[in-house]
Amino acid sequence: MATIYDIAKKAGVSVATVSRVLNGVDHPVREETRKKIIDAAKELGYRPNKIAKSLAHRRTYTVALLIPSITNNFYTEIAEVIEQKLGEKGYSTYLCNTQRMIEKETQYVDDLIARRVDGVIFSPTRVKPEDNLVNARNLEELRKNGIAVVAFGSHFSNVSQVYINTYEGALEATRYLLELGHRRIGFIDGLEAGTRKSRRRGYMDALRMAGIEIDANLIVSGNLEMDGGYECVRKLMQIEEPPTAIIAVNNLMAVGALKGAKDMGIDVPGELSIIGFDDSKLSEVVEPPLTVVKQPLKEIGDVAVGLLMEQIEGESMPRMVELKTQLIIRVSCTRKR
Amino acid sequence: MATIYDIAKKAGVSVATVSRVLNGVDHPVREETRKKIIDAAKELGYRPNKIAKSLAHRRTYTVALLIPSITNNFYTEIAEVIEQKLGEKGYSTYLCNTQRMIEKETQYVDDLIARRVDGVIFSPTRVKPEDNLVNARNLEELRKNGIAVVAFGSHFSNVSQVYINTYEGALEATRYLLELGHRRIGFIDGLEAGTRKSRRRGYMDALRMAGIEIDANLIVSGNLEMDGGYECVRKLMQIEEPPTAIIAVNNLMAVGALKGAKDMGIDVPGELSIIGFDDSKLSEVVEPPLTVVKQPLKEIGDVAVGLLMEQIEGESMPRMVELKTQLIIRVSCTRKR
């Protein structure tokens, strides 16, 4: 494969001149020389070597997207904008999918440091509560090695992040159900919940403010996949006084819950109202279409890239951007009878 | 950031020795020296620089996944295994999502060559028939620059590929509908179809073998997204003698078709049977759950990585592996009344 030395020889100039011409550096070069170089490069089928460039520049123009799942549409939708925006700015994206395995997150972080990525967009993998510590350590490791980071989907200190106010989202969803007359509202939470338990807090606060006591039996946890929702709804519907409405903290569990209810012969929304989190094709297409708390996925990706660029190219300090959710009302909820 | 020179100085040895110890090269080193080096590395918080390694080794241990869509579960499911398998072998994965824009495919190829990826797993972006030429040129460009390639989802000569026999899949699906007594079977094809039009050929051959003449009015094309299926079903159901069954060539269009039919007040499967391609959560969860021609996604990813490694690490010639589809019978098809 041709190098700039080959071009230099062919054009009868030095490599410095070749580099200048090929990179449009601000240094005078005679038009004639320029042409010779361009021609030589073309004839040799020259392909710049970004590895060598990276080494010299100490910049790789690569960013990693480090997420817990890539089969969940929530991440996929965000990934699409992120990859696109980064591409527009000349960055390539490493896909790092932990599959919710915390050890993989740490492995990735090690490798990404070795690969000298310029930045990482990070949504923590958290299955057990202790994983939070690992997440924080990983984040710190990245920062210590001079890598820009922006997080989403959880809270960390001293890191840029796009924060989606799911507390309010859950609050709004719960209030909506209350307005429909529901009093026994089930809550399908994620794996031991995040650090802040925002959604759960929103749910509980809405109930409290309405003067309804929290019933621990109405709160169960699932694995964030469809089967998790499926199991949870069975549990919830078998307690003494089952709920007449249910909120699930993510898209897949909401659909799983719907399926579970149907399989138990429960009519949705007739006998049971369901609200999910995260909008997607799934929620629309299911029968009945799900009312959901939508998170602004495109915007999350957009903002994440923006915050990252601020750090990489602008050297600015970490900061947080807050985004709001939106309640999309479809037909999976109805007035309590 | 510490380099091997720093370690060498601290441990009082040469960089060669440091490199040997750190990489476990087969060269004798005294245990005492080894320890000094390991300790120095640890104290300095040494992080190997894979960029420098890549330059020296002329191997980057990176592979690109170049696909038309990342929001479609079909690709996502394949991507998950690919990224995982590659990771196990020490390769990082670049995500290259063309969003079905052919110019992006070419841009990616250029960049990937510059980044000196070791390999590319490639599913062509093809919207217009001419795109085929661009795909082929891109593939050729990669090969010319010494990059290993494996393709899937379309046919190319002289490239390793995993070939899914969708011809037989479509044949089987069509026969299944014929057995159920359907004679007017609609076909929702993709964008101008692929090079080989395997699915369409399977559909047509099955009809012909059953002595049924092909009716061009029964064949329409969609954009591979849900709205495409939605529109197509409307078209099909408005011709003089509408079909009693429909086959759609991908997952999203099948679901779109189902939705379209419902919105037209058509009962599925009562008045219209539907078969989709590609299995996914969507197909299961929809009402009624869709009968589909399933492609073996995990296996596709598995084989793709295998074929790629053969080339990168084994220097073997391109070859093709054929995989079969499987008809998953659910409840969206019924005997013609």
Added chain:
DNA sequence: ATAATACAAGTAACCGATTACCTCTGTGCA
């Protein structure tokens, strides 16, 4: 006792770029 060999390390070229600094030539102005 000496040559041959194994062991343990070091030297320096190389991977393919970038770029600070230097050199040479020609022009303009005092």
Added chain:
DNA sequence: TGCACAGAGGTAATCGGTTACTTGTATTAT
């Protein structure tokens, strides 16, 4: 005429590793 300066280009160090080849010493065989 002499000098400053702009224009055009070159030299070589650098980025952070790898590795072929060399060197010096200790051990073994003869």
